[in-house]
Amino acid sequence: MKKIIFVAMLALIPACAMASEIHFSVSAQETVANTQMRLVFRTMAETNAGANSLPALSVKVNRVMSRALKMIARQPALTAQTLGMSTRRLYSKSRPAGWQVSGEIAVSGPAGDLPALAGQLQAMGLSIESVSSMPSEKAQQAAQTRLTRTVLRRLRSRADLIANTLDCSHWSFTRIDLGKTSPIPPRPVMFTRAAATPAPLAGGREKLSLKAFAAMRCKQN
Numbered sequence: 698m699k700k701i702i703f704v705a706m707l708a709l710i711p712a713c714a715m716a717s718e719i720h721f722s723v724s725a726q727e728t729v730a731n732t733q734m735r736l737v738f739r740t741m742a743e744t745n746a747g748a749n750s751l752p753a754l755s756v757k758v759n760r761v762m763s764r765a766l767k768m769i770a771r772q773p774a775l776t777a778q779t780l781g782m783s784t785r786r787l788y789s790k791s792r793p794a795g796w797q798v799s800g801e802i803a804v805s806g807p808a809g810d811l812p813a814l815a816g817q818l819q820a821m822g823l824s825i826e827s828v829s830s831m832p833s834e835k836a837q838q839a840a841q842t843r844l845t846r847t848v849l850r851r852l853r854s855r856a857d858l859i860a861n862t863l864d865c866s867h868w869s870f871t872r873i874d875l876g877k878t879s880p881i882p883p884r885p886v887m888f889t890r891a892a893a894t895p896a897p898l899a900g901g902r903e904k905l906s907l908k909a910f911a912a913m914r915c916k917q918n
Contacts, residue, residue, distance in 0.1 A: 718913070718915075719912065719915055721910075722910045723852055723855055724906060724907065724909070725906065726904055726905065727840050727904070727905050728904050729836050729902065730832060730836070730900070730903075731832055731901050732809075732832060732833050733805065733808060733832065734807075734811050734830045734900055735803060735829045735831075736803070736815060736827070737801055737825070738803075739799055739800070739823060739825075739826045740761045740765070741800075742757045742797070743796065744795050750796065751798065755782070758800045761823065765802055768818065772806070774810050775807075776804070777803070778802070778803045778805075779800070780800075780802065780803055782801075784796065785799075802823075808898065840905050844907035847907075848908070852909055860915060863917065864917060866916055868913050869913065869914055870912070871913060873911045873912075875909050876909065
C-alpha cells in the first residue's frame with residue numbers, strides 16, 4: 698500500500714512543476730493636440746533708494762497687477778491666479794544698491810485665447826516668465842481610454858503568442874498592472890516685453906504613453 702501511494706505522488710510532481718509564471722510588458726503611444734496653455738506673467742519695480750521707498754514700489758506693482766487681473770477677468774474662458782509678491786535686496790559689486798519688488802500672475806485657458814491677451818499684458822509692462830501647454834482634460838481622458846484598450850489587447854495578443862510558442866495546454870493571467878499616462882512636463886520659455894500685438898504662442902502636440910505589466914501562468918503537458 699505504501700509503495701502505491703509513493704508512485705502516485707511522483708506522478709503528480711512533473712505536472713505541477715511544469716506550471717510556470719511568465720512576466721512581460723507592453724506599451725502604447727498616442728499624439729494629442731495641446732489645446733490648453735498656462736502662462737506666468739511677472740511685473741517688477743526697482744529703486745536705488747533706501748528701504749523707505751518699498752511702500753511706493755509695492756503700490757506700483759499692485760497697480761499693474763490689478764489692471765492685469767481686470768483685463769483677464771473680461772475673458773470668461775481664462776482663469777487667473779495670483780502667485781504672490783516678493784521683495785529682494787539688489788547688490789552691485791557686493792554692496793547694497795537698492796530694492797526690487799515683483800509680483801506674478803498665472804493665466805490658464807484655451808490656447809487660442811491667450812496670444813492677444815499676452816501681447817496686451819506685455820505692453821503694460823509685464824513679461825512672460827514661462828509657457829506650458831497641454832491637452833484638455835477631456836482629450837486626456839479620451840486618449841487614456843483608447844490607450845488602455847490598446848494595451849489590454851496587446852497584453853492578450855502577447856500572452857497568446859507566448860502560450861503558442863511554449864505549447865501551453867492552458868494559460869491564465871495572474872496579474873495585470875496598468876500604469877498611468879505619461880506626465881506632461883512644462884516647457885519654460887523666456888520672453889521680453891513687446892508691443893500690444895498677439896504673442897507668437899503655439900501649443901503644439903504632446904505624445905502620451907501608457908505601459909502595462911502582466912504575469913501569466915503557463916501549464917504545459
